[in-house]
Amino acid sequence: MYQLEEETEADWWEVEALYDLCFAPGRTALSSYRLRDGVPTVAPLCLVLRDDEGILAAVIRYWPVEVGGQDALLLGPVAVHPTRQGEGLGxxxxxxxxxxxxxxxxxxxxxxGDAPYYSRFGFRKLEGVVMPPPTNPDRVLGLDLVRGAWEGVRGAVTKAQA
Incomplete structure (x- = not known):
C-alpha cells in the first residue's frame, strides 16, 4: 500500500537523497538542470510516493520551460528507490x-530519456526541438496532452519566463 502526495518543502532533503542514490554523480551538471536552475517547480505535479511506514519509495518532478515561445512541461527527474524498482511505481x-x-x-x-521506456506512455522523439548541449537529440521526447500540441513547435528549449 502506497500513499501518493504532492511534494512539500519538508520532503526536499529526502527527495534529493533519493535522486543522489538513483542517478550518477554530477547529475546536476546535465543540460536539463540548467533549465531548472532558479525556476520554481510546477508544484501540483511534483509527487512523492511513500509506503505504509512513511518510507519514500518514488518521486517525480516537473518544471516549466519554453520551446519556440510555447509553454511546455519538462518531466523529470523520476526516481524509484532501488529496492522498489520493478513494482510499476515509476x-x-x-x-x-x-x-x-x-x-x-x-x-x-x-x-x-530512453524512448523504449517512455514510448509506452505515448512519448515520441521531438523533431526540431533543441535542448542545451550536451544532449543526444534522440533522447528528446515529447507527448501531446492536447491533440496536435507539438505540431509546428520548434526551436531551442529555454527557461520559463517568470
Missing amino acids: GLLINESLAEARRLGWERVMLV
Whole structure:
C-alpha cells in the first residue's frame, strides 16, 4: 500500500537523497538542470510516493520551460528507490502526474530519456526541438496532452519566463 502526495518543502532533503542514490554523480551538471536552475517547480505535479511506514519509495518532478515561445512541461527527474524498482511505481507516478497536467490545462510535455521506456506512455522523439548541449537529440521526447500540441513547435528549449 502506497500513499501518493504532492511534494512539500519538508520532503526536499529526502527527495534529493533519493535522486543522489538513483542517478550518477554530477547529475546536476546535465543540460536539463540548467533549465531548472532558479525556476520554481510546477508544484501540483511534483509527487512523492511513500509506503505504509512513511518510507519514500518514488518521486517525480516537473518544471516549466519554453520551446519556440510555447509553454511546455519538462518531466523529470523520476526516481524509484532501488529496492522498489520493478513494482510499476515509476509508471504510476508518470500516469498520475500526466493526468493531473491535463486536468490543469497543460498542452505539451517533454523530457530527456530512453524512448523504449517512455514510448509506452505515448512519448515520441521531438523533431526540431533543441535542448542545451550536451544532449543526444534522440533522447528528446515529447507527448501531446492536447491533440496536435507539438505540431509546428520548434526551436531551442529555454527557461520559463517568470
